[in-house]
Amino acid sequence: MFAQFFKNRTIRGFYLPCVAALLSLIASIIYISGYMGSSYYNILPFLFPLIGAVLFFGLIFFKPTERFAALANEIFTFLGFLFFIRYVYLYLSTVFYDGISLQAIANISPVFICVLLFELIAIVLANFGLYIAPRKEEKEVA
């Protein structure tokens, strides 16, 4: 069954969205561990990617729903990203308060960079799933 599940899966329609779901999940965990207790914390940047990942893996598992998996992932990852920006953007004003410099850039928190990068990559990768089917169409044998 396991082998059957991966049979005929496409790289751009299945594997890349899988990576996207995992990345957004990781990003949400980094966010909550890095920002909980600070003024930049809010549950939404954590919750949306989590929901997206859960929905993705839930929907992709069943053939009738698999075509909606990437869409769900894209929507929730994107919402998570938007809320992350919404709640954390002021952090940049503190980093660059004394002016934009190489030193200031070097001082940007790795947590911020990781969450930002992972979510952006996740959005791009999840996008492929919107246009490419998760599995190759089985050719009908005459």
Next chain:
Amino acid sequence: MNPKLFSLSKVLTNVFALTLGILTVGRVIALENSKAINDALGAKTQEVVNEKGEPVDAVYYSSDFNSVKEVKAHAREVAKKVSDEGITLLRNENNALPLKSGDSVNAYSITSADLVYSGTGSSASSTDSCVTLDKAFQEAGLTLNKDLFDFYTEAKNNKTYGRGASSGIGASFKVQEAPWSVLPDAKNNSAEVGLFIVGRNGGEGKDLDITQGSQDDLTKGNYLLLSPQERDVLSHMKQLKDAGTLKKIVVFINSANTIQCDFEEEFGVDALLWAPTLGEVGAQSFADILVGKVNPSGKSVDTFFKDNSLNPVYANFGDYTYSGTKVSDLMISNKYIVYQEGIYNGYRYTETRYEDKILNRANVGDFSYGDTVSYPFGYGLSYSTFTYSNFEVEDEGDDYQLSVDVTNTSTSKAGKESVQFYIQKPYTTYDIENGIEKSSIDLVEFAKTRELGPGEKQNLKVSVKKSELASYDANSSLTYILDEGNYYFTAAKDAHSAINNILSAKGSNVVGQADLTHRITVDEFDDVSYSLAITDQEITNQFDDVDINKYEFAGNNHVTYVSRNNWQGTVKFGYTKDGNALANQVVLTGNDDMAADADYYNYRGMEDDERMDFPTYGSTETSYSLVDMIVDDNGDAIAYDDSKWEKLLDQLTLDEQASLLSAGLRSTAAVASINKPVTIDHNGATGPMMPYNVSENNNRGLAVSNNDPDKKESPIAYPANSMASATYNKELIYEYGLTWGEDCLWAGYSGLYGPAVNIHRGIYGGRAFEYYSEDPVLSGKIVSEVIKGLAKKGVYSYLKHCFLNDQETNREGVNTWANEQTIREIYLKPFQIAIEEGKCASVMTGFNRLGTIWTGAHGFIKNVLRGEFGMSGIAVSDFFHKEYMNLSAGIYNGNDLPDGQANKEELYADADTYAGLAWEMRDATHRLLYMVAHSNAMNGLAEGIIIRDVTPAWIVLLNTLEIVFIVLTVLAALSIAVTFVLLRIKK
């Protein structure tokens, strides 16, 4: 149905949805920062409508001038007087100065072509119109070596050499002097004077380098020592002098951060002058002093150390991180600084240890005054000589009146003289047992003569409150005490003369004038007479949580403060003479309790507030406008506690209050329902510096309303604030404050983010040019005059940065620790004087934390600034960092407004939940409105004039775009559905 159409619909939906998402979040963020965007775009946010259509005469604060040109001309005149009286002559061997008209001058150093006019950062002024040295010398009749000056000018323009101070916040400061070998042959021209200018700059965001010796002109080195290249040039100048090519060597220190003065003998310096940043016309004053057109009368505002490494402040100045548990992750909050030296900053250290050395006090240790100090606090020479006589002290109830005769004993030169009045309090057994420290002298007052002709005499009188005799006892009586014992008043030329006068009176064999002292004996210890504030609030400890020895969560942390009872055991130094850092800092360890105390969500009492009833909101019982709150029907001023104010406050909704109190980026917001105008409260610690049309979008300021042809110009560059304090001339500085007020009227400022009155704790602080002195009394009394002048023009001052914000390193969140006596007698004192004597209405709180608590959320604003000192206005934060500044906690504890735009929804939600916060917001609104009602913001407002909110065009555009993309997204999504169905049907 074409499948390509289906794919196209998907692509379009995706693109539109993504764009809509970005647009929506972008719009939310933009609206949160609308104030900054409006400022940047010059967008109009309010309009003033005259409902009656009749002209109104509503000028509450008027200008004495008719144009920007006149305002600036007057400002130059006053600034020139300030520089004339502020530039300080420190050395004048064999009357090397004044020079004669026509004397030739070889000016060496890159600074000769690049004088230091202004510091850097948010108080940096436009220096385009500043008078250059060559122009100033030409006007004064001095002949400048042109080839040499041209070389330096070209080097500056080509950036071959330079002063190395970049502009902006956090600028880097380097010395980049041109070595002797590259100077043109004209360097060897014979001249009357070889002038060397030592230029140093400083500014916001960065302290000056202290930890390394003078090693390198370009990248590193103790910035306040002469660099190797500078020493090289000076040594060649001395050779020229020895050879007779130069007759005299004059050195001019052009730096608000005083230079270590250990070079005069080595390089044969005949005359030494000091001035901080010069502003637009300071160079003219310098030239006029050189030729004697102006007789110098400035006196130093800081102690000039001969060896900066012998200043104990630097053992705890810089970057220190807690060991152990992280106290906070929020910005720079895991850093700390301990004021281990206590009250012994500047002359309080040097003159006190000097007295103890003279008197052979036990444990005085190894101390040589001559090796430590070059020029004491308050020191300055004149071309005239002055003598003091007939010093008298009269008891006048709550005050003492001190008087002294000052005589100009010179035969040819008219001049002015600043007299300083000091007090010595007894250092008693009680003090030693209870950890109270006493400086051997404290400045209590000062006064300046008019210009006295040769032989002319003037009697100067000052009043000193008896409370100046008291000291703060944080450990036993927990209030101000009066020790029993002998107190001495003295009139003196400087701090060192003061202690010598007192030592003479005590019988020591020093050069002093015992007849310039007056002894008062207190027979009984008294801890009652000075325990009440001017507001009648009982004075008691308010800063136990800032003293690590008293802080309840200190754990095992402890600090041994410097004590004159044991100098050698308690004084630590930060580095060796060679510049090697010594690890003598106080080491503090963080713990979980400190971390909990520092937590962002520690509301400091808000959640435990027992008030349950909420204020009235949105009342329609009355419909007052703000203009109705200025005077009553009889023309009498409406008091702050008048019931009419309560009715006006009842009219406001919670939403209006949250909007007002969450947005304060260099302004206060408009409240249309009560016709409260937007105000411009802009930067200007060393004077207003924004262009006169800065408020054009809201049609504020005379330059805009008169459509002045010069409205795009900026006010003149004013000199550093230490130039003002160096004048020791209150009357002049009041006039100076008036000129700032005129600038504000013309530029539409109602509030000024300044002046700044932190203490020169050591002299490596980046913002020294913004601050007045190492002494709190000089700082407080001079700044009071500036504030009075501003107030006369309807400008409220936000005195900053309150307080213990005395270094730039780690300023955003650094935990500052000091004991209560030090806080009250040194670092908070200038704010106290400005509020009590200068009637300063408002302050800006510091970036730092007091102990572990952000200044804005510490209760001192309520309990001390308002409770004890009687501050009537508001406290605004420094630039609002949401990361560690909690707005609700701030407002609840007295910080009324953020300098920035905070989250209004969060404030609204908190105020909707906690009645205590809701009441504090009402009080904050009351204070803010009262302050604005009594400012020039009300000019032009009268009955029948209403204020309407205007939605800026960029907001309309964003709203429209959002609607467009919602429609496009929906249409594209529908097209997916339609094409999908059609494809299915087709199949």
